Amino acid sequence: MINKQPVVQSPNTFLKTISIIHLALIAGQIMFAAVTFMITNKTTTGQRDNVFIYVVPIMAFTGLAVSNILFKTMVSKIDGQSPLKTKLAAYQSALIVRFALLEGPSLFAIVSFMLTGNLIFLGISGAIIAYFIYLRPTKQKIEDDLNLGYEEKAELDGTGKVY
Template sequence: MISKQPQNQSPAAIVKTLNIIHMALAAGQILFAAVTFIIPKSQEKGAANDMLIYIAPVLAITCFIAGHFLFLKLLSNIRRDSPLKAKLIAYQSATIIRLALLEGPSLFSIIGFLLTGKLIFMAIAGALVAYFIYVRPSRQKIEDDLSLGYEEKAELDGTDKVY
């Protein structure tokens, strides 16, 4: 896989980029949910609308579990002796995959609410967005997930010179 990540980007900039990506994805879901709440809903009954009530929770649970285990699998593939930038780029990829697997069912549930007007869809989306916000990549979570040593933590903070 070819990485198009700029090679001169500092570790702190990679973390900042990851936080911006997370914030943008979360804001998109929240704004979309708010807009669909305002739009009048159709109360049409149909086989497709009836199936949505079963598909949305199954999709949410499946993607939640898959995202969690895939994230852990991708983290376990990161070599401990890799340079910090390589670790952070791999962590960024794993996090984006995890976030995408949470965002998809959330948007599906919001669309289900838009089509049916049933609040159960908004509850599913709300739970997914809440978890989405909970897994926000903070510097502390990154340090813990990657099991960074003292020197790598200093480099991540931008104080890579140890006196």
């Protein structure tokens, strides 16, 4: 029989794992934008009759808003009495959802640039990527978002007792 329990990593490797995921998502967006910029023959800043000029900013704003709201909702539903490993697994899920909701509009903006050559779309993607970088997971952000106690903070550092 196959055991279908989720794999829960140790708290001291959690930050490394989520940081690598974050970095990979940023690198993918930046590399895609760079390659797209290099292969696009013509660039413009106009074309107000193009439908993308309305869709891309709306998607970007919606992605930013929904990612923040959904992240806060998912984090608020994490049981404060749960073990740290369980909290971190739920927090990782919330972060991945947040990152996905930001990455989608960024990639759409890059594809819109590729189709139209409008540099405004790369600017929008750049702004999303900058916000993405600002959201880099740190130990302090995790502690603040999860309202960790002293023992849990020590366990997250790897200096405390691991149960």
